[in-house]
Amino acid sequence: MKTMLAIISKALCRITGKNVAAQSPSELLIDLSEYVSVTAPPPASAQARHRPPEPAAVSSERLVSTRTDRPDGPGARVVVARKFADFTPQATFDIKKCDLHRLEAGPPVRAELTREQGLQFYRTMQTVRRMELKADQLYKQKIIRGFCHLYDGQEACAAGIEAAITPSDHLITAYRAHGYTYTRGVSVKQILAELTGRKGGVAKGKGGSMHMYAPHFYGGNGIVGAQVPLGAGIALACQYQGNNQVCVTLYGDGAANQGQIFETFNMAALWKLPCIFICENNQYGMGTSVERAAASTDYYKRGDFIPGLRVDGMDVLCVREAAKFAADHCRAGKGPIVMELQTYRYHGHSMSDPGVSYRTREEIQEVRSKNDPISMLKERMLSSKMASAEEFKEIDTEIRKEVDDAAQFSTSDPEPPLEDLCNHVFCSDPPLDVRGVHPWSRLKSVS
Amino acid sequence: MATSLRCFLRSGKKAVLVAGRRGFQRSAPAGVQVTVRDALNQAMDEELERDERVFLMGEEVAQYDGAYKVSRGLWKKYGDKRVIDTPISEMGFAGIAVGSAMAGLRPICEFMTFNFSMQAIDQVINSAAKTYYMSAGLQAVPIVFRGPNGASAGVAAQHSQCFAAWYAHCPGLKVVSPWNSEDAKGLLKSAIRDDNPVVFLENELMYGVPFEMTEESQSKDFTVPIGKAKIERPGNHITLVSHSRFVGHCLDAAAVLAKEGIECEVINLRTIRPMDVESIEASVMKTNHLVTVEGGWPQFGVGAEICARIMEGPAFNYLDSPVTRVTGVDIPMPYAKTLEENSLPQVKDIIFSVKKTLNV
Numbered sequence: 001m002k003t004m005l006a007i008i009s010k011a012l013c014r015i016t017g018k019n020v021a022a023q024s025p026s027e028l029l030i031d032l033s034e035y036v037s038v039t040a041p042p043p044a045s046a047q048a049r050h051r052p053p054e055p056a057a058v059s060s061e062r063l064v065s066t067r068t069d070r071p072d073g074p075g076a077r078v079v080v081a082r083k084f085a086d087f088t089p090q091a092t093f094d095i096k097k098c099d100l101h102r103l104e105a106g107p108p109v110r111a112e113l114t115r116e117q118g119l120q121f122y123r124t125m126q127t128v129r130r131m132e133l134k135a136d137q138l139y140k141q142k143i144i145r146g147f148c149h150l151y152d153g154q155e156a157c158a159a160g161i162e163a164a165i166t167p168s169d170h171l172i173t174a175y176r177a178h179g180y181t182y183t184r185g186v187s188v189k190q191i192l193a194e195l196t197g198r199k200g201g202v203a204k205g206k207g208g209s210m211h212m213y214a215p216h217f218y219g220g221n222g223i224v225g226a227q228v229p230l231g232a233g234i235a236l237a238c239q240y241q242g243n244n245q246v247c248v249t250l251y252g253d254g255a256a257n258q259g260q261i262f263e264t265f266n267m268a269a270l271w272k273l274p275c276i277f278i279c280e281n282n283q284y285g286m287g288t289s290v291e292r293a294a295a296s297t298d299y300y301k302r303g304d305f306i307p308g309l310r311v312d313g314m315d316v317l318c319v320r321e322a323a324k325f326a327a328d329h330c331r332a333g334k335g336p337i338v339m340e341l342q343t344y345r346y347h348g349h350s351m352s353d354p355g356v357s358y359r360t361r362e363e364i365q366e367v368r369s370k371n372d373p374i375s376m377l378k379e380r381m382l383s384s385k386m387a388s389a390e391e392f393k394e395i396d397t398e399i400r401k402e403v404d405d406a407a408q409f410s411t412s413d414p415e416p417p418l419e420d421l422c423n424h425v426f427c428s429d430p431p432l433d434v435r436g437v438h439p440w441s442r443l444k445s446v447s
Numbered sequence: 448m449a450t451s452l453r454c455f456l457r458s459g460k461k462a463v464l465v466a467g468r469r470g471f472q473r474s475a476p477a478g479v480q481v482t483v484r485d486a487l488n489q490a491m492d493e494e495l496e497r498d499e500r501v502f503l504m505g506e507e508v509a510q511y512d513g514a515y516k517v518s519r520g521l522w523k524k525y526g527d528k529r530v531i532d533t534p535i536s537e538m539g540f541a542g543i544a545v546g547s548a549m550a551g552l553r554p555i556c557e558f559m560t561f562n563f564s565m566q567a568i569d570q571v572i573n574s575a576a577k578t579y580y581m582s583a584g585l586q587a588v589p590i591v592f593r594g595p596n597g598a599s600a601g602v603a604a605q606h607s608q609c610f611a612a613w614y615a616h617c618p619g620l621k622v623v624s625p626w627n628s629e630d631a632k633g634l635l636k637s638a639i640r641d642d643n644p645v646v647f648l649e650n651e652l653m654y655g656v657p658f659e660m661t662e663e664s665q666s667k668d669f670t671v672p673i674g675k676a677k678i679e680r681p682g683n684h685i686t687l688v689s690h691s692r693f694v695g696h697c698l699d700a701a702a703v704l705a706k707e708g709i710e711c712e713v714i715n716l717r718t719i720r721p722m723d724v725e726s727i728e729a730s731v732m733k734t735n736h737l738v739t740v741e742g743g744w745p746q747f748g749v750g751a752e753i754c755a756r757i758m759e760g761p762a763f764n765y766l767d768s769p770v771t772r773v774t775g776v777d778i779p780m781p782y783a784k785t786l787e788e789n790s791l792p793q794v795k796d797i798i799f800s801v802k803k804t805l806n807v
Contacts, residue, residue, distance in 0.1 A: 218546070226574055229539050233547040236546070237547045237552045260536075423583075425580055428641075
């Protein structure tokens, strides 16, 4: 019992960022209860505060809008009947304070959420969740092959970041990319069809799980850490072109020890590139826990001369506020910034990893029950009466249908034809002869 | 006289034709003497001017004027934005260059020598070469990786490797290896204008060598197509195929052999990938004998690839003897002068190999 509690305590400490210390069961229970109260939304009456609306810095038509409809003035929380009677149009929530490195001030500790954005967040995260679980299913049926690195548990990171940037900003990540592929605009259908290797996939079946692309989304990269210099290069292009765009460059706690990342930090800081380096710390690099891999697990400090933030990656509002703060930092010409998102993945490293040889089922269960990003958002909205349970159910049903339809497509769409085998080797070139398996096989490559 | 003749031959027929056209002004050839270094410099200067998206980055390319002075004057002319000095971080800056190409720029990424490109080879292959294919055409990577390749003089094993075979092995990359100034300028301009990742293998020992450049090649729009070999010297008895510095050695050998009545056809590959096998085949079908000459190691090298392709194609039936490969010795490069000289093909080795192949 004690060991189990110790494990839970350790996991919680990592998640909450508090120092790990030996604890008695009672201390641990106190810790847990403390923690629970931090994440559960405070009673509705204490919540609503009059605040001037935040400046609408970003707007993303497809995803979330930060515009508020709430009129100024006291009693603003008292709602005028809208489409659905009695729903709070907007509320403000306490969010965890970020740990700061080389920063005088950090993101705000209170975040506003409109009903509209809340529902959009829910929809986005639930879609990613369902899509990943569907991929799990398809993989077990051997319809998806090879690598499949699932993102469930980490949805708040993708959703929160997308809410803080615009579609004209840029984003690049590593191989656990399905969530970002979705938030950057690719449909569930095209994602699942790419996973099953069909011609309707976003890369026509040529790329697979780790190589999906979209406008201003550069994948999906299979070589751990290689995407970090690429992201800084994209930021260089933004700076060069003077377009005020930023590049969000993601990597994991495992990749954080790659040498090329430090080379990139140096150049990004030297040239003040508008690059937001984000370490998604899900506590394990494949099967190696962070303490076994890094001499310093303060990933937000690893940028040394680059300012950093450590953020609760399970709280979509926390992620949004931190990412907004980071984007503003970069756009102001202050150079790069590092963000560490403390998050968790429910699945193992990939589908070939059950995920329990290096961590306990209890730990996974604990995070799922206490810290799930979707549940947390839902509870917040329900207890502040921003939405009803029926609405969430309705959204769930819609998403289920969307994902099922996409899965249906992904299993029925044909594979790319053999004629496509050699295409897209070169860009903008006349057709090229390609050597086949033997000398009599003369294949053709079209750009 | 002999030198200018050689220069004529080396610059091909074009110089003679131009001279013919301009005959009423003077009888001397219309070209100018330009070193390979200056030709490369001109190419970059012209392309930087032509397209704002083009920029150069690498170690010492800006304020030092280039480790080998290839980028001399460019920083002064174009400034910090277009000519960027990087720290010593090949993997990092190669990745940054590739990323910038993905986001719309057209970088020229210089490796001080291609030996250092090994630090960054993952970015060249996995991030640059394969991306257009993996994305099914969604993401292009218009980048040039350039720098000196192969042996220099007295720089020993870690600084003397030829990477032609390594890079040419990979689909998705174009690999170019110029010999003279016309090659250097025209191919570099083509490489910069190409929408694909191009590995541009220069040669340090060629930088200071002047060649006649035709008037046509002085034009700002002069390019040499990638993927097309050039016949530097026509002949009937045997085909010599080479790239980079050893083209010169082949021409020297051909001049000596001509005195003995052996006429060599010397082909300058210019591009290693995609290789212009058709030109080699057409030549072999005429001469019936083939010798390949390169500075790189023999195993799995450029010559080995040419042998395999000849065997698989129509030219095999025209061979009167097996193909001969003349290559660098299969050892790491030694330092001592005599040892180094004997580690690479010399003109006498080419002459010897031709005679053996012809059985004379």
